[in-house]
Amino acid sequence: MLAAEQSKEDTGRVVYSGPANAAVEFLKKEFVGDLLAEQANCDRIPTLWFDRAKVKAVLNCLRENSFAGSRFEMLFDLTAIDERARVHRDGQPSSEFTVMYHLMSFSGNCDIRVKVPLFDADLVLPTVSDLWSNANWYEREVWDMFGIRFDGHPNLYRLVLPPTWEGHALRKEHPARATEMEPFSLNDVQTDAEQEALKFKPEEWGMQKKSEDSEFMFLNLGPNHPSVHGAFRIAVQLDGEILVDAVPDIGYHHRGAEKMGERQSWHTFIPYTDRIDYLGGVMNNLPYVMAVEKMAGIQVPERVKVIRVMLSEMFRICSHLLFYGTFAQDVGQLSPIFYMFVERERIFNIIESICGARMHPGWFRIGGVAQDLPAGWEKRIRELLDFMPARLDEYDSMVLNNGILKRRTQGIGSYTTEEAFDWGITGAGLRATGYEWDYRKQRPYSGYENFEFDIPIAENGDCYDRCAVRVEEMRQSLRIIKQCVDNMPAGDYKSSHPLTTPPRKEKSMKDIETLINHFLSVSWGPVIPPTEVSMAIEATKGINGYYLVSDGNTTSYRTRIRTPSFAHLQMIPAISRGFMVSDLIAIIASIDFVMADVDR
Amino acid sequence: MAWEVGSGLTISAILLVVIVTAAMLIWVERRLLGFWQDRLGPNRVGPFGLLQVVADMIKIFTKEDWIPPFADRFSFVLAPAIIMIVILMSFSVIPFAPGLGVVDSNVGVLFVLAMASLGAYSVMLGGLASDNKYALLGSLRAAAQMVSYEVFMGVSILGVVALAGSFNLREIVIAQEDGWYVIPQFIGFVIFLIAGIAESHRLPFDIPEAEQEICAGYHTEYSGMKFGMFFVGEYLGLVLISSLITVLFFGGWNGPEFLPPIVWFSAKAFFFIAFFILLRAAIPRPRYDQLMSYGWLFLLPLSLINLLVTGAVILLEN
Numbered sequence: 026m027l028a029a030e031q032s033k034e035d036t037g038r039v040v041y042s043g044p045a046n047a048a049v050e051f052l053k054k055e056f057v058g059d060l061l062a063e064q065a066n067c068d069r070i071p072t073l074w075f076d077r078a079k080v081k082a083v084l085n086c087l088r089e090n091s092f093a094g095s096r097f098e099m100l101f102d103l104t105a106i107d108e109r110a111r112v113h114r115d116g117q118p119s120s121e122f123t124v125m126y127h128l129m130s131f132s133g134n135c136d137i138r139v140k141v142p143l144f145d146a147d148l149v150l151p152t153v154s155d156l157w158s159n160a161n162w163y164e165r166e167v168w169d170m171f172g173i174r175f176d177g178h179p180n181l182y183r184l185v186l187p188p189t190w191e192g193h194a195l196r197k198e199h200p201a202r203a204t205e206m207e208p209f210s211l212n213d214v215q216t217d218a219e220q221e222a223l224k225f226k227p228e229e230w231g232m233q234k235k236s237e238d239s240e241f242m243f244l245n246l247g248p249n250h251p252s253v254h255g256a257f258r259i260a261v262q263l264d265g266e267i268l269v270d271a272v273p274d275i276g277y278h279h280r281g282a283e284k285m286g287e288r289q290s291w292h293t294f295i296p297y298t299d300r301i302d303y304l305g306g307v308m309n310n311l312p313y314v315m316a317v318e319k320m321a322g323i324q325v326p327e328r329v330k331v332i333r334v335m336l337s338e339m340f341r342i343c344s345h346l347l348f349y350g351t352f353a354q355d356v357g358q359l360s361p362i363f364y365m366f367v368e369r370e371r372i373f374n375i376i377e378s379i380c381g382a383r384m385h386p387g388w389f390r391i392g393g394v395a396q397d398l399p400a401g402w403e404k405r406i407r408e409l410l411d412f413m414p415a416r417l418d419e420y421d422s423m424v425l426n427n428g429i430l431k432r433r434t435q436g437i438g439s440y441t442t443e444e445a446f447d448w449g450i451t452g453a454g455l456r457a458t459g460y461e462w463d464y465r466k467q468r469p470y471s472g473y474e475n476f477e478f479d480i481p482i483a484e485n486g487d488c489y490d491r492c493a494v495r496v497e498e499m500r501q502s503l504r505i506i507k508q509c510v511d512n513m514p515a516g517d518y519k520s521s522h523p524l525t526t527p528p529r530k531e532k533s534m535k536d537i538e539t540l541i542n543h544f545l546s547v548s549w550g551p552v553i554p555p556t557e558v559s560m561a562i563e564a565t566k567g568i569n570g571y572y573l574v575s576d577g578n579t580t581s582y583r584t585r586i587r588t589p590s591f592a593h594l595q596m597i598p599a600i601s602r603g604f605m606v607s608d609l610i611a612i613i614a615s616i617d618f619v620m621a622d623v624d625r
Numbered sequence: 626m627a628w629e630v631g632s633g634l635t636i637s638a639i640l641l642v643v644i645v646t647a648a649m650l651i652w653v654e655r656r657l658l659g660f661w662q663d664r665l666g667p668n669r670v671g672p673f674g675l676l677q678v679v680a681d682m683i684k685i686f687t688k689e690d691w692i693p694p695f696a697d698r699f700s701f702v703l704a705p706a707i708i709m710i711v712i713l714m715s716f717s718v719i720p721f722a723p724g725l726g727v728v729d730s731n732v733g734v735l736f737v738l739a740m741a742s743l744g745a746y747s748v749m750l751g752g753l754a755s756d757n758k759y760a761l762l763g764s765l766r767a768a769a770q771m772v773s774y775e776v777f778m779g780v781s782i783l784g785v786v787a788l789a790g791s792f793n794l795r796e797i798v799i800a801q802e803d804g805w806y807v808i809p810q811f812i813g814f815v816i817f818l819i820a821g822i823a824e825s826h827r828l829p830f831d832i833p834e835a836e837q838e839i840c841a842g843y844h845t846e847y848s849g850m851k852f853g854m855f856f857v858g859e860y861l862g863l864v865l866i867s868s869l870i871t872v873l874f875f876g877g878w879n880g881p882e883f884l885p886p887i888v889w890f891s892a893k894a895f896f897f898i899a900f901f902i903l904l905r906a907a908i909p910r911p912r913y914d915q916l917m918s919y920g921w922l923f924l925l926p927l928s929l930i931n932l933l934v935t936g937a938v939i940l941l942e943n
Contacts (some may be wrong), residue, residue, distance in 0.1 A: 086703060244758050252837040266762065266913065355837045356912025363662035427830065429909045606762070607912045610838050 039517065041071045047092035051071065057087060061118045061142065066283040066557040067320055070127075072138040074118050077150040079486035080126075080141045084153055087128055087137065095133030098446035100153070102572065103163035106170045108169045109145075113183055113555035121145045121171060126153070127572070131446070131462050136559070138607040142174065152178040162595045170195035170283075180231060183265040185276040186625055188222045191425075194284060201281070201288040225260065230272045232262045239264050244606070247432035248277045252355045252610050256619030259597065259609070266605045271598050275591075279624035281335030286584025291317050291548035292526040296387035301586060303384065305565045306376070310389035312571045315470060316560035320553050320575050321524040323392045328516040330472035332394050335406075335509035335561075336379070337471075338502040342413075344565035345495045345502075348617040349497050352492050353424045355614035356433045359428050361424050368413055368415040375405045383620035391551065392525030397518040403510045409505050417499060425493060438600040439487035440614035448599065449592035452567025453494040454616065458486035471562075477504050488615035495617065523574070524551040551578045566590050586625050590618035636727050640882060643716050647860040649931070652677050654902050661906045674818075680851075689771040689795070697754040705750035705844075705851045708744055708858035712865055715740040719868050720795040722878045733794035734786055735826035737869065738779050744862075745771040747834055753842030763842025766913050767833030770823055773920045778820035780928040784813040784935040785873050798877030798907055806876040809938075812931045815872045816924055820869065823916070827860035829908040832916060867897035 028187030041049060047069045051061060056449040062073035074399065075083050089098045106123045120142030128137050130150040141150055152175040154160040164175040165184035170194040175181060183190060192199050200206050211219070227234055227243055235241055244516035247258035256277035262269040282301060286294050311333060318325065346369045373383040378384030379402055380395070388395045424430060440450070442458040455462060463480045481497030483490030519525055525548055533543040555577035561570030567589025593616050601609045652667065652675060660667025667674040692701055697912045718733035720726045730736055745768060752764020786792055789800040789811060797806075807814050823830040832843030841847075850851040871877055878886030911919065 240760060242761075244762075251840060266765075353909065357831075357835065357837065358908065359658070359828065360662045360906045363664055367663060427909060428910050432915060433909065433912055553883050604913065605912060607835070607910075 041069065042135050043432075044093040044095045044130055045071050045135035045137050048087060048097070048137055049284065051090065051092060052086065055082060059083075061480045062116060062210055064557075065142070066522045067322075068432050068558045068560070070136045070138055070282055070559060072140060072557075074140045074142065077141050077143065080139060081151045081153060081156075083139055084126060084329040084615060085127075087139070088156055092130075093133065095130050095135075097128040097133075098136060099128035099129045099131065099449055099451075100126065100160055100163070101155040101449065101568075102134070102158055102570065102585070103153075103405060104193075104572070104585045104587075105167045105349045106574060106583045107171060107195065109581055110197045111574075113577050115187070118142045120364050120529065122148060122171060124167065124173060125148060125572075131460070131467075132390055134467050140558075147178055149178050150174075154178055157449075158599070160449045162482075162591065169193065172196065176573055179382065183276075184230070185279045187276070189219055194281060194529075199284075201284050220544075227260075227262070228261050232260070232270050232272065232356065234268075236264075241269055245273075247274075252351075252613060254351065254618065257594075257620050257623070259613075261606070261609065262604070268601055268604055268606065268609055271601050271609060273594050275594060275620070275623050279430065280446040281619075282625040283584050286581050286586070288580065290579050291553055291581065292391060292550040293387065294584070295391075296385065298586075299385035299387045300621055301588060301625060302344075302564060302566060302569065302590070302619050304340075305342040305569075305622075306336075306343070306384055307333075307380070307386050307388050308340045308562070308564055310339055311471065311562045311568070312564075312569055313573075314389045314391050316571045316573045317391050317553060318559060319521065319558050320556050320573065321391070321551065322554075323520050323522040323524060325520050326516045326518070327514040328394045328473065329518055329520070331509050332390060332398060332518065333471050334473065334476070335375065335506055335513075336388070338505045338509070339376060341502045341565050342499050343369050345374050346619075348495055349420065349424065349492065349499075351615045351619075353430065355610050356430055358427070358430065361420060364416070364420065364423075368409075368416060371409055373406075375449055378402070378405065381461050390519070390526060390609055392518070392522055393519030395592070403513075406506065407508050410503060410510070413503060414514055416499065417496070421496065424485070425496060426488075431489060433607070434488035434492065434611050434615065436485070436603060437488045439485050439490075439610045440596070440600055440613060441486060444596075444599070445486070448596040450567070450596060451589050451592070452563065452565075453491055453498065454486075454567065454593060456493045457490035459484050464561060467606060470560075470562065476508050478502075478504050486554045488611050489619070491615045524550050525555070550575065552579055553581075561587070564589060566619065566622060567593065571618055588622045588625060590616075590620075590622035592623075593618055594623055632907065634664045635725060637727075639716065639721065639727060640713065643713065643861065643864060644843060647857050647864055648678050648682065650860040650898065651681060653898070654905075655724060657899060658906055661903065663737075665772075685850055688849040690851065693755065693757075693846050695756045696846060697756065700750045700754035700852070701846075704747050704754060705847065705854035705858065706937060707750070708747035709854050709861070711740040711743045711747070711907045712858060713862040714864050716868075718794055719865075719872060719889050720798055720877060722866075726795065726889060729793065729795050732792045734792045734797075737865075738775065741778065742775055743769075744824070744849075745775075747855075747858070748843045751847070752833075755843070755846035757846050759841070759845045760843050761841045762839045763833045763845070766835075766839075766841055767826065767940070769913075769917060770826065770830070772830055773917060774820040774823035777816055777924045777928050778824060780925070780932055781813045783932050785937050787939055789931075794872050794877075798872055798879065801876040802879055805874060805876040805879075810874060810931070810935070812927060814870070816928045816931070817873065818870065821866035822901065822904065823920075825859060825866055825901075827846040827859065827863065827911045828905040828915065831910065832913050835910060858871060863898055863901055864894065867894040867901065870894075870897050915925035916928055 028181055034464055036072045059075055059079045064072040066072055103126050109121050122143040124141045126139040152164055154164060155209050161182055164178055168181050169172050169183045169185050189456050242263045244261040244263055246261050247253040258274040260272045282297055285297050295310055299306060300315045301309050346365040350365040353361040377383050382386040444462040445455045445458050459482055461480050466480055478501040480496050483494050519529055521529060528543050528546045532539045553575040555575050557574045559570055559572045569589060570587040572585035573581050574583035601612050655914045656666040667677040669674040670680045692698060715737050716737050717727035748767035749764045752760040785806050788795040826833050845850055875893050878890040880889035
């Protein structure tokens with residue numbers, strides 16, 4: 026299989042795969058002379074540079090037209106790079122800031138990137154929030170983090186950082202640590218200013234105080250509320266108990282993970298990834314280490330792939346169990362969560378016996394995993410595989426088949442596949458609308474092509490369906506884990522590639538060259554060749570992607586973490602208008618988000 | 626002083642037993658929920674955690690008794706007292722055993738219903754006086770829910786009243802010596818049970834205080850002993866509803882001779898208390914409007930039909 030994959034890598038995507046190629050050809054014809062450059066990256070996603078005067082037309086063209094029978098349905102990501110300190114930029118137009126649009130075609134199974142060069146003196150470009158609904162928050166985030174303005178944006182306020190924040194955090198001149206800044210102080214004048222900024226003014230949130238026939242009540246749901254699952258706030262506009270509008274407010278859980286990515290070495294950033302979707306554990310390591318491996322050109326051994334898949338699927342079950350329990354709890358069912366924690370505990374025990382930690386093992390490494398599996402590792406997993414299916418059936422009868430729960434969740438918060446694309450919804454939220462698309466099947470990574478499993482889908486895209494899809498996914502994950510246990514390949518748990526971190530040690534004490542190399546790799550960490558890469562996986566909550574820019578250094582130049590929860594939260598107002606407060610809670614519960622995954 | 630209906634000794638004994646039972650239910654409920662939910666529950670303070678209630682009480686008495694500055698002071702203090710008082714008053718007409726009770730009222734059934742109606746003021750005032758939006762939503766829901774479910778509650782027990790030919794709860798028990806009313810009045814029993822949960826606003830009908838939706842609903846702003854009174858008031862309500870079910874549908878103290886009547890009464894009442902706790906562990910919460918339409922469109926017609934059929938049967942038999 027290894028040989029097969031390699032040949033695909035060698036021959037397959039030098040010319041971009043079908044629809045992406047057609048799109049590139051089309052754009053080259055349509056915008057003759059406007060194409061500033063075509064950038065080559067190791068992930069072989071076509072990356073086209075356009076001037077900001079043309080970018081909206083280009084994006085519109087990509088959105089409206091179909092190429093080789095498929096469309097670019099989703100604005101997968103929109104972010105920026107501060108290029109001012111970057112050294113290796115061969116073949117790229119000069120710029121001080123670059124805005125990057127990452128479009129994804131689900132029907133054509135390919136991606137395309139569009140980049141726009143900008144200069145510090147004039148950081149403006151047209152908004153695309155009228156083309157894709159989800160661009161709204163992405164553009165606000167870029168404004169917040171880089172100070173790039175989007176002309177025509179409906180409410181270009183800070184999104185993640187507080188409104189009183191000074192500076193733009195992801196610019197290179199902004200310090201990464203509090204110790205690099207002046208000591209924090211708050212005098213009376215500043216206190217008053219901060220207090221003033223906290224005042225809730227409905228107009229600033231795009232809400233009216235009253236309509237013609239009624240005065241609205243504004244309910245502040247969060248940032249501490251029993252069912253917002255973390256520090257998350259929704260300003261709810263109510264007419265009686267009916268929701269007129271609900272505006273999410275995020276950023277309370279922001280820890281600057283992307284900034285840390287530019288500060289930590291390639292290796293030492295791995296444990297930070299665990300805390301992005303903190304219910305996904307080592308599954309968060311996977312897109313990051315795979316992205317670094319791609320840049321470094323590391324091929325990992327088969328055993329590593331299967332170990333990674335096995336642990337990722339265990340974490341998927343853990344995360345889904347927690348979702349399932351809290352979903353039931355949020356519609357008022359007290360007990361299921363306690364039962365589900367029994368299995369979750371079992372899985373954590375297995376993970377602990379393999380990784381040494383439970384929720385955040387940080388166990389994947391560049392080029393492998395931290396350690397080999399312990400002796401007798403399969404015993405507890407087999408027990409779990411015997412124990413769990415019957416329990417899942419029991420939960421079905423308790424939760425999914427419960428009449429009250431059905432009445433509370435069916436037909437609530439539903440959306441169509443088209444709307445899902447428009448809002449950047451991925452994962453179970455997309456599959457619940459009846460669209461069968463799973464990263465593990467459509468773009469197999471880490472050897473998923475060798476496993477037999479089904480992609481569960483539903484029809485209506487409502488709260489109930491989102492839950493039902495995840496429940497079925499747990500059964501499929503169990504199938505995958507069983508295949509991992511039955512067919513665990515022998516071999517190394519670490520690649521022999523020199524950039525593997527920490528490197529293999531067999532030869533390091535034999536000659537001085539390997540010793541020096543080993544010493545540098547361990548102390549400074551690996552030096553990754555300059556390139557850019559996007560790598561995504563089917564994470565617990567949807568598609569989780571890392572976009573890494575290497576400038577040929579021991580740290581990442583830009584670490585962009587595209588998380589599913591961020592996109593999903595943005596859709597809350599659109600699917601909850603006209604429902605009741607209780608329904609909003611069911612909708613929030615059914616989205617399955619983690620605030621750390623939203624704010625990063 | 627003697628053990629007879631209305632004597633001072635009886636009254637104080639009943640008052641003490643009822644309040645202690647309600648307080649102990651905190652422990653009972655937590656232990657039972659723990660048992661059903663595959664976990665331990667409170668088991669640290671005293672044998673089997675029995676003294677947990679004492680610890681809770683010490684905590685609740687010594688907590689800062691805070692009244693929010695924006696609250697309406699008078700009604701804020703009054704609200705938790707109302708629920709305690711009206712429920713304790715209701716116990717006065719419950720016949721626990723022959724010769725054991727506070728009063729033998731000829732309008733016992735009506736008195737209980739009247740007190741239940743007054744109980745609605747407690748949650749409404751509590752929520753309104755708090756001047757908190759969650760509390761407001763909670764008391765709005767509570768007002769609608771309690772006022773609606775009182776209607777079916779009243780109608781559902783009219784069948785029993787018709788069969789017994791009396792509003793006196795003691796006479797209703799005596800009338801069941803030959804057979805419990807749960808059999809001829811099964812529909813009435815089910816409706817009364819549902820309305821009873823709604824009246825005591827416990828899960829699945831805890832809509833006025835739905836934690837996941839509106840924090841703690843009408844008692845969001847309450848702390849210390851005032852919260853404690855709402856809390857114990859809820860358990861008192863639970864004991865009351867269970868006692869009423871026992872009295873109205875399950876023959877009260879009636880039972881085989883080998884156990885004294887008060888034991889029969891307690892056993893039956895405890896069975897229903899445990900049943901209510903099990904319901905809490907098992908069932909999710911319907912939405913507020915679903916609860917309303919269920920009540921008005923399903924329970925009300927059903928209870929009316931039940932009453933009509935009962936009346937017709939009684940007429941035919943006579």
